[in-house]
Amino acid sequence: MNPQMLHLRIKNTYLSAQCNRLRGRRGHGKATVAVGHSILVAAYYILERNVPYAGLGGDWFIRRDSQDRHVKKLVSQLKDLGYEVTIAHAA
Secondary structure: OOHHHHHOOOOOOHHHHHHHHHHHHHOHHHHHHHHHHHHHHHHHHHHHHOOOOOOOOOOHHHHOOOHHHHHHHHHHHHHHOOOOOOOOOOO
16 A cells, blocks of 8 residues: 555545534544444445445435425524525526
8 A cells, every 4th residue: 555545634525524513513532433433334344245435425414314404404503593594496
């Protein structure tokens, strides 16, 4: 393996999205442990099934829910911040 590859940091992955999501609710330490657990589980299944790793992508937590649910969540967040929100579909 190329030594430079060991220091490669890739953003916008499922694991980075999971860490960022959990860090806000649980804290840095617990988020790090949770991501480590996800890596361990993925490694187990990769080795057991002899398949290459296929990441879900950094936008997985947005894509897994319907668009309407995502819009409802964002509207709710804006209302909690004190904004009045009206939603209309773009033409």
